[in-house]
Amino acid sequence: MLALLGEAKTPWDVLIIGGGATGLGIAVDAASRGFRTLLLEQHDFAKGTSSRSTKLIHGGLRYLKQGNFRLVRESLHERGLLARNAPHLVSPLAFVIPCYRAGEKAFYRFGLKTYDALSGKLRVGASQGLDPSMVAEHLPTIRTQGLRGGVLYWDGQFDDARLAIALARTAVDLGACVLNYFPVTALTKGSGRINGVVARDGELNREFTIPARTVINATGVFTDSIRAMDLRQELPSVAPSRGAHIVLDGSFLPGKSALMIPNTEDKRVLFAIPWHGHVVVGTTDTAVQEINLEPHPSRSEIEFLLHHAGLYLSRKPGPDDILSTFAGLRPLAQAASQRNTALLPRDHIITVSPSGMISVTGGKWTTYRHMAEETLDRAIQVAGLPVRPCTTAALPVHGSTLSPTAGNLRFASYGSDASLLLELEQADPQLKERLHPALPYFAVEVVWEVRNGMARTVEDILARRTRSLFLNARASIEAAPKVARLMADALQKNQEWEQRQVAAFTALAQNYLPSGLEAPHSPISSFQS
Numbered sequence: 001m002l003a004l005l006g007e008a009k010t011p012w013d014v015l016i017i018g019g020g021a022t023g024l025g026i027a028v029d030a031a032s033r034g035f036r037t038l039l040l041e042q043h044d045f046a047k048g049t050s051s052r053s054t055k056l057i058h059g060g061l062r063y064l065k066q067g068n069f070r071l072v073r074e075s076l077h078e079r080g081l082l083a084r085n086a087p088h089l090v091s092p093l094a095f096v097i098p099c100y101r102a103g104e105k106a107f108y109r110f111g112l113k114t115y116d117a118l119s120g121k122l123r124v125g126a127s128q129g130l131d132p133s134m135v136a137e138h139l140p141t142i143r144t145q146g147l148r149g150g151v152l153y154w155d156g157q158f159d160d161a162r163l164a165i166a167l168a169r170t171a172v173d174l175g176a177c178v179l180n181y182f183p184v185t186a187l188t189k190g191s192g193r194i195n196g197v198v199a200r201d202g203e204l205n206r207e208f209t210i211p212a213r214t215v216i217n218a219t220g221v222f223t224d225s226i227r228a229m230d231l232r233q234e235l236p237s238v239a240p241s242r243g244a245h246i247v248l249d250g251s252f253l254p255g256k257s258a259l260m261i262p263n264t265e266d267k268r269v270l271f272a273i274p275w276h277g278h279v280v281v282g283t284t285d286t287a288v289q290e291i292n293l294e295p296h297p298s299r300s301e302i303e304f305l306l307h308h309a310g311l312y313l314s315r316k317p318g319p320d321d322i323l324s325t326f327a328g329l330r331p332l333a334q335a336a337s338q339r340n341t342a343l344l345p346r347d348h349i350i351t352v353s354p355s356g357m358i359s360v361t362g363g364k365w366t367t368y369r370h371m372a373e374e375t376l377d378r379a380i381q382v383a384g385l386p387v388r389p390c391t392t393a394a395l396p397v398h399g400s401t402l403s404p405t406a407g408n409l410r411f412a413s414y415g416s417d418a419s420l421l422l423e424l425e426q427a428d429p430q431l432k433e434r435l436h437p438a439l440p441y442f443a444v445e446v447v448w449e450v451r452n453g454m455a456r457t458v459e460d461i462l463a464r465r466t467r468s469l470f471l472n473a474r475a476s477i478e479a480a481p482k483v484a485r486l487m488a489d490a491l492q493k494n495q496e497w498e499q500r501q502v503a504a505f506t507a508l509a510q511n512y513l514p515s516g517l518e519a520p521h522s523p524i525s526s527f528q529s
């Protein structure tokens with residue numbers, strides 16, 4: 001990638017700042033339309049919000065509740081496209097709403113019929129009413145006392161950071177240059193128009209001035225810091241809101257269905273979702289002032305999640321049951337001066353500054369492709385690029401294969417690359433070792449991701465190429481030395497590098513242990529390979 005950057009003799013057609021869902025989606029779109037495309041990410045791909053979602057590819061029932069039919073229909077359409085284009089990373093998931101009050105079941109049945117209808121031809125499955133025994137079949141650990149029945153509906157589930165890496169690889173397959181650890185530090189202008197950026201190679205500490213015909217700001221909650229490089233005085237365009245999650249052992253919600261809690265004490269929805277053999281419970285919606293790359297759930301958010309999970313599960317989870325906690329900041333497009341971020345729409349806004357920089361803010365993971373299409377259409381107009389139609393609605397994501405588990409169940413999320421991981425393992429049987437008994441990951445993945453997934457640090461491997469840190473923070477700390485060793489071999493680094501990496505990761509992982517609560521031990525989880 002660095003060589004590709006060095007070889008560029010003319011301005012890039014499209015330069016994107018930010019390597020989350022939004023920026024990567026735009027890179028794929030731009031490259032697939034044949035534009036010379038460069039994406040710069042200050043840290044690792046998906047380091048920000050895009051690795052910290054609730055892992056749903058969904059229409060969003062809460063938006064239905066708010067009467068935002070347009071957003072729900074658009075999201076459901078995108079859900080269908082993504083399931084088709086990335087079947088190795090997105091899968092259908094049944095959600096069950098348990099009903100304990102009279103009239104509740106009929107109410108949700110009606111709402112979900114609308115949800116089904118809005119899905120159109122790309123429907124995942126039809127919703128249905130359940131009697132109490134069927135609810136218990138889907139959710140074996142549900143509290144059955146007072147249970148009157150439930151409603152089942154379908155949505156999609158995914159691995160957010162792995163989809164981000166797959167999008168980065170798709171963009172590269174299409175000829176784009178994408179660089180992580182490459183922060184943009186300034187914008188360059190000529191005759192009042194933005195004509196490029198100044199960026200720093202974070203590893204070699206070298207500065208580059210990079211010309212481009214159009215610059216797109218896709219930096220999520222950081223969007224205003226890039227806008228400030230362009231315009232001195234600007235009203236904030238983003239109202240950040242923190243969403244926290246806790247992760248529990250899979251035994252808290254065995255089975256394949258997710259629990260949907262339709263009405264929390266703060267009038268929101270909450271999910272408990274089976275994910276990689278564990279259970280993710282989330283999320284909260286807390287307006288925040290401070291924006292950083294490592295937001296941390298507050299004690300009260302964790303208590304809120306434990307409390308609500310405990311209301312519905314027969315075995316109440318306690319602080320000691322938490323294996324990991326993580327939080328993300330929603331880049332909600334600022335609408336007027338609303339203080340309650342739960343009321344802000346999860347819609348996106350595209351703006352063009354007087355100097356021609358395009359900023360895209362808001363949206364959801366689910367709608368990244370559509371946002372990218374609209375942003376690129378706008379960029380073509382603004383920069384006078386040749387008009388070429390968008391083709392991403394039918395563009396397979398890297399690794400896409402008709403049979404997601406074709407290679408091997410262990411490596412299903414690698415899609416068509418799974419067979420290459422198996423070959424690598426066969427050549428070096430030591431790579432068959434697990435990274436940790438409580439984690440569903442293997443040594444071969446470390447080597448593969450260093451060689452092919454642009455992983456540069458132990459954190460890249462444990463947080464985003466594998467999801468170890470999000471599944472079990474303590475286990476991932478214990479796995480760090482092994483990962484550092486494997487990476488040092490692959491990257492030809494010395495022992496000092498290994499030690500620094502382990503120390504840095506161990507310090508970071510403290511953020512994923514429940515705040516102020518005693519760190520739980522890492523039980524050998526019920527995960528089966």
Ligand SMILES: Cc1cc2nc3c(=O)[nH]c(=O)nc-3n(C[C@H](O)[C@H](O)[C@H](O)COP(=O)(O)OP(=O)(O)OC[C@H]3O[C@@H](n4cnc5c(N)ncnc54)[C@H](O)[C@@H]3O)c2cc1C
Binds near residue numbers: 052058184
């Ligand atoms: C708690 C929570 C749960 C969510 N759950 C879901 C869900 O289940 N389903 C769904 O569809 N959506 C969900 N979302 C929304 C979704 O995750 C976000 O809309 C999406 O990830 C935003 O992506 P982004 O690329 O705009 O921002 P980000 O992922 O934050 O990416 C912006 C990137 O810009 C980089 N950057 C910043 N400054 C610079 C610079 N100077 N130079 C270079 N790079 C820079 C950052 O490092 C960052 O990586 C959720 C959001 C949250 C917070």
